[in-house]
Structures are given as structure tokens and as C-alpha cells.
Amino acid sequence: MARAVTTQRKIINTAAAWAVGLLIFFPILWTVLTSFKTEATAIADPPVFLFFDWTFENYKVVTERSDYARFLWNSIFIAGGSTLLGILVAVPAAWSMAFVPSRRTKDILLWMLSTKMLPAVGVLYPIYLLFIKMGLLDSRLGLTLVLMLINLPIIIWMLYTYFREIPGEILEAARMDGATLRSEILFVLIPLAVPGIASTLLLNFILAWNEAFWTLNLTAAKAAPLTAFIASYSSPEGLFYAKLSAASTMAIAPILILGWFSQKQLVRGLTFGAVK
């Protein structure tokens, strides 16, 4: 039963929540607004909020930078590639754990999750060295592999929880009808689990897109994604607020939109099911 609430209470709640919400969102809003200003307006004293001559100039300048398209493409390639590869490895593993559990399933799952806790800096040099030896340093392939590996535990975990919600009887029925294991997974399990797989894809794409340890340390010029592109603005000669804002807005806008769709999966994926 919903509790009866006076209109007055509701107005106070609404005002308070909106005030806090806008305060928290403000840095993003400010970045987006600044991206439409000229460099002079961007550092005007006192600052101007809405009433300025809106310009798309910054977006033009940033996207016309010879290398912008490459950074963007690298981000898409690395985030997308690592997520797809991860799903490919994770679907069979999650199927086994969800439908043919053994005594050790739980331990294996927990062990997999615990590899996610490995501090990256503890293995930085070995990975760096292996990358040099294998010619993977500053390559999209190398970064894709690393990001696939660091997110694999979360992918397996999420798929496992989604698969568990699918009744095993359906798969069994398919098996009884003579379906091979491959067609059982491809034509029965995957269609049933599409929503779960989609949310897993989404969340891991976001995590890979925003990853900022390996992307900064394992790339130089060739394979650097948007995280590194933005970091390059931190040098003094790159200090142009409006252009920085335009670059930032372009780097975060697609993820903000995807992120809003993945709120629920966020809780599921990042707490390993410990909060429901």
C-alpha cells in the first residue's frame, strides 16, 4: 500500500531532490555549456551561463584535428572489441556454471570475481614488458585483449545471473528433441537471454570505454583512445576551456546516454549480486 503523502510534503521533496540533483549534475552541464562558447566567453569574469552567442566552432576545431577520428575509432574498436570477445568466451563458461553446476562451481565463480580485484599497478611492469616483447605496445589488439581480461569476470558473472533465471527444463526439452549442444546454446539459450546479454554488453562497453589505467599506460600515439586524447589536454599548451569542453562532451555524451539505460545492470554487475 502506498503511503498517503500530503501535497506539501511532496513539493518539499521535489524541490530538495531537484536542487541536489542539479548540483551534482552541474559540472557536466557546465562543460556542455562551455563547449558552445568562444574561448573568450569561456573564461569571462564574471562567468556567463546561458546568455552568450552559441557557437559550434569548438566542435569544428576539435573534430578537424587530424587525429581526432583515430582516437574515436580506437575507443570504439577497443571498447567494442573487448566486450564482444569477452561475451564469446563468457557465454559457454556461464552456460556451464548455470546449467551444469558442480560442487566447485561456486568456488570457481568466486575465484574469477577475485581476479577482478587484482590491483593493476601490481602487474604493470610484467604486462608492459610482455607487450614490448610481443610487439603489442601501443596496439589496438593488445589493449583490446587486456580490457577483455579485466572485464571478463564481470561479464561471466552477469551472464551467469541472467542464465540462472532461465528454467533449465527448456534447455532439457531441446536436448531431448535431439538438439546438439551448439544448437541448444545458439538457438535456445541465447534468444531467451537476449535482454541479459544486451545489458551485459552495454555495461561492459561503458566500463571499457572509460578505463583509464591501461589505456593511458599501454598506448602512445597509434592506439590511444579518447581517454588519452582528453589527458593530452592537460598540458599547458592545450589549455583552451571551450575546446577542452567540446572534446569532453563528445567523449562522454554517447556513454551518458548508454549509461542511463544501464542503471539497473550497474547494481547487478558491480556488486556481484550482493545487493538486489
Add this chain to the structure above:
Amino acid sequence: MATQHSRSAARLMMAPAVILLLGWMLVPLTMTLFFSFKKYLPLRGGDLGWVGFDNYIRFVTSSAFWPSVLATLIIVGGVLLITVCFGVLLAILLDQPMWGQGIVRILVIAPFFVMPTVTALVWKNMFMDPVNGLLAHLWKAFGLTPVEWLSQASLVSIVIIVSWQWLPFATLILLTAIQSLDSEQMEAAEMDGAPPLARFGFITLPHLSRAITIVVLIQTIFLLSIFAEIFVTTQGSFGTRTLTYLIYQRVLESQNVGLGSAGGIYAVILANIIALFLMRIVGKNLD
């Protein structure tokens, strides 16, 4: 029913994931462990032989060690305190009936999806810059001298930036937990005349304790390894050199791989202790 056939198929299908993760864990960790017992300076002579526990001792006795422990504790502790306290308050607020709840929730969650380098750079330049930053304008509007955030109040600044990033995560998880609270229990307490503060202390908070524990554990693991926020803002200067950043500098900047690897092993042990507690809670939920 699982047959013998499907069991062996299952083992086969799990193999790629297990092998990949095992390799990802064991190969680099073994190498780090190996380097940690060596004097290894790639740019100054390379492998200079075994040194026993020398690196482990030198890492903790170097003058940079204790300040980095302190910086780490302040950053992790500060961010945890802010995100948990405000997270609980925000979760309670967002759980109240209001207009536009969905939109407010989106506004609050948004910072989590901003990439760390953007977060760090936007805060550094557009908010904390002592000349052109918005905070400087705000200070001047009140007739105060603008603060040079990242040099004079460097740790506070980092805590603010990282808290802004992680508050949405804490809020979202605590909100999920609050929504599973039995509303009848709350109503009964309300009818019995329990004041709001008592209802919060005796019903809401105990109900949230598990979720708070999980937020604390997960955030600790991620906060211990924050990197981009420091890399982009202060590069570890002004007392913001955390353990993670110190190890990074030892390994990649000064190329003292032996020493850095010993530090890396310390970091791995520390993370594992926290992970152990977390895995125990997760494990209980699996049954």
C-alpha cells in the same frame, strides 16, 4: 538432469575462460614476484642479481612510503565517508514520493559515466583553477581570496573530485537496498509514534548495514587503485602520491622495477585482504 556427457562438455566450455583468467593472474604476478627479489634497473645496467627481501625493506623504509600511506588513507577514507554519508541521505531523499523522480535519478547517476580523465580535467581547469575556475569566481564574489585548490588543498581537492565520481555508485546501490525495505514495518513504526530520527536509526540504518558494507568494500578496492585522477591533476605532487601512484612512479618513471615490484606485491596483498571479506558476502548470496 546433468548427464556424464554434459558434465564433460561443461568442463570443456569453461576451459577457455578459466585458462585465460588463470594465465592473466599467474603469469604477470609470478613475474612481479620474480622481479621483486631482484635488483633490476632496465635503463641502468638491467638485471643486477638477486637481493633477497632487500626491495621489500627498501620500499617501506624509503622516505616516500609513509607519506604515500597517509595520502592513500586520507583519500580512501575521505571519499568513503563522503560517499556513504551523502549516499544514505540521497538514497532516502530519492526514495520519497516526488515529481520527476526518474529525471532526478538520472541527474544524480550521471557523474559515474563520465570518463576519469574528463572528470579530472574538468574539475582541475574549469572549477579548481585559481584564476579562471568557477570556484575562484565564487570565492571572489564573497570577497575571499581564491584558493589554489590543487596545490594548497591538494588532498581535499582529490577527495572532492573522486567523491563526485563515486557518490552516484553509493547512492544507486543504497537506493536499491532501501527500496527493498518493507514499507509495512515503517508504517507500523510511524503509527506507534516513532519519531523520524528513531525510524531512521532503528529501521532504515540496520536494514542498510549490509549494503553499506558492500559499498565500502567495493569502493575501497577501486579507490585504492585510482590513477587517472592523480595523473591528470597533480602527477603525485603536493602530497597526493598514493601507494598506487608511488608504485607506478617506481616502475615506469624511475624504472626501478625491483623496488616497484615489491611495492606491487604489497598492493596485491592489501587488495586481497579486502577482497576476502567481499567474497565472503558474495559467496553467501550465491546459495
